[in-house]
Amino acid sequence: MAQPDISLLTGQQRSNWIRLRTMILLRWVAICGQLVALTVAQRYYGLQLELGLCYLAVGVSVIGNLIAIFxxxxxxxxxxxxxxxxxMFDLLQLAFLLFxxxxxxxxxxxxLLGPVSISAAVLTTRSTLLVGGTAIVLVTLLGEFHLPLRTQQGFILRIPDxxxxxxxxxLVIAICFFGAYSRRVTSEIHSMSDALSATQMALSREQKLTDLGGVVAAAAHELGTPLATIxxxxxxxxEELDDRPELREDAALIREQADRCRDILRDMGRAGKDDLHLRQAPLMTVVQEAAEPHTHRGKYVHYTHDPDAGDEIDQPAILRKPEIIHGxxxxxxxxxxxxxxxxxxxAHWTADTITLRIMDDGRGFPPQLLGRIGDPFVRRRKTRDDRQQRPEYEGMGLxxxxxxxxxxxxGAELTFANGADPFARENTELPHVGAIVEVSWPRVKIDAREGENAVAQGQNEPITV
Structure with a gap:
């Protein structure tokens, strides 16, 4: 089954999600803070500031906000x-006030860390590097070029060199660290959001397929009566057209096609609008249903289960949840x-657990990625062997x-491992086992016969025509 296309999710620029109103509100907060700082510095601490230029810088921000609003x-x-x-405007305006x-x-x-953190959160990497580089240049210039702070007595307030x-x-370290930290965390959040959206799309598709099975069953039930009438x-x-062979042939054709429709409906589904078998099935039946789309791709799929468990405990019937089948x-x-x-x-089952183990005879998982399996959008550099064996494959771990x-x-727990060292020479005496994925459920989570998830039993009537 093809994976859901999430290009519409990952291809969008995150900056396009930011409203102008949000940026205007943040700028009003900055403007109020700047005015309060200027007022307190002059009136309560008696600092001699270039108030004309300071208010000019703040006024430019006010004008910019008003223009954006109207x-x-x-x-x-x-x-x-x-x-x-x-x-960039906010960064330059703040740097001018500091000058x-x-x-x-x-x-x-x-x-000055504020604009850098914002850019790392909402802009692309290129834009973030541009803002961060500009901030470092401004910090460097402010260290050498600035107007001094003077008190009313004419003293210059300065700290040692x-x-x-x-x-x-x-500040330089903080700009680099906070920019990289914000960028990394935001990227992780966005990747997880995209992956969860893709998961929801996949689950929705599987749910539609399951619902389609119920529709087919209902159609088979409803069409049984008109087909019987036909x-x-x-x-x-x-019987009545024995003396008219041409019409008798048409009537025979109608009967033949009615029989054909009956056979098709019998193959398509079971009787009943709410077929109980659509909600639960034996474990191996669900496993084979999940694997069926990939059993004709040139690889042989072997199904086995623990014979001891099968003798001691009947094969469990589990819930046919879309997430189980698609997973x-x-x-x-x-x-x-x-x-x-x-x-x-x-497959292996006990009175408490149900376990599935999926193995292949390939090269196994890359050892350096074993700890990251299950993370979305995991990429690795392809080796020469990878390019030769599967030149078209571009996996992202999705x-x-x-x-x-x-x-x-x-309710399952998953474990990923390799059956053999992928760097060791293949053992010719034993079948080479590559990747191993073990899926284990507490039996009460998916058992369809016992416990809180038990499906009510009933009789499904066959179609009779």
């Missing part, structure tokens, strides 16, 4: 370029993709993430 609609979403320009108020001698210099240098180092009427016409199908697809010739699906997420939702 020119653009409130629900406008900013493009990547527009967001970059707004962040007028002591440069790095001003403790408010740490506010060693502390200025320390502030410069601290068959009965055509049989009577055949197992993805695991089987991955095994078939990388198997040399064989895939083994082993299929395994979807499988892991869906199966864990049903």
């Amino acid at each position: 020119v653009f609609p409130e629900n406008k979403r900013l493009t990547e370029t527009e967001n970059l320009l707004m962040v 007028l108020t002591g440069g790095l001698h001003n403790p408010f210099a740490l506010l 060693l502390f200025v240098f320390g502030n410069w180092i601290a 068959k009965l009427t055509s049989a009577e016409l055949i 197992l199908r993805n695991l089987v697809q991955n095994a078939v993709d990388f198997a040399a010739a064989n895939v083994w699906i082993e 299929g395994l993430f979807i499988a892991k997420t869906l199966l864990e939702r049903s």
Whole structure:
């Protein structure tokens, strides 16, 4: 089964999700803070500031906000370029205010980290590097070029050069660290969001397929009566048209086609609008249903189960949940993709647990990625052997993430391992076992006969025509 296309999710620029109204609100908060800081510095601490230029810098921000409010609609979403320009404007405006108020001698210099963090959260990597580089250049210039802070008595407020240098180092490191940290965390959040959206799409598709099975069953039930009527009427016409061979042939054809429709409906589904068998099935039946789309791709799929468990305890009937079927199908697809010739699906059950083990005779999971299997969008550099064996394959780990997420939702625990060292020479005496995926459920989670998830039993009447 093809994986859901999430290009519409991952291809969108995250900056396009930011509303202009949000940026305007943040700028109003910054403007209020700047005005309060200027007022307190002048009136309560008696600092001699270039108030004309300071208020000019704040006024430019006010004018920019007013223009944005009256020119653009409130629900406008900013493009990547527009967001970059707004962040750069705020960065330059703040740097100009710091130039007028002591440069790095001003403790408010740490506010330069704000635009960098915002850009790392909403902009692309290129734009973030541009904003971060600009911030580092501005911090460097502010360390050397700035207007001094003077008191009413004419004293210059400054800190020792060693502390200025320390502030410069601290700000440069903070810009790099907070930018990289914010970018990394935001990227992880976005990747997980995209992957979960893809998982939901996959589950929705599987649910539609399951619902389609119920529709087919209902159609088979409802069409049984009219088909029986057609068959009965055509049989009577055949008896009454013995003297008219051409019409008798038409009546016979109608009866033949009615029989054909009956046979098709019998193959398509079982009787009943709410077929109980659509909600539960024996374990191995569900496993074979999940693996069926990948059993004709040139690899041999072996189904086995523990004979001792089968003798002691009847094969369990489990819930036919869409997440179970789709999750197992993805695991089987991955095994078939990388198997040399064989895939083994082993089942084992006890009174407390149900376990499935999916193995293949391929090269196994890359050892360096074993700990990251199940994370979305995991890429690795392809080796020469990989390019020769599967030049068209570009895996991102999304299929395994979807499988892991869906199966864990049903209560399962997944374990990924290799059956042999992929770097060791193949043992010719034993079948080479590559990747191994073990899926284990507490039996009460998926048992359809006992416990809180038990499906009510009933009799399904066959179609009779």
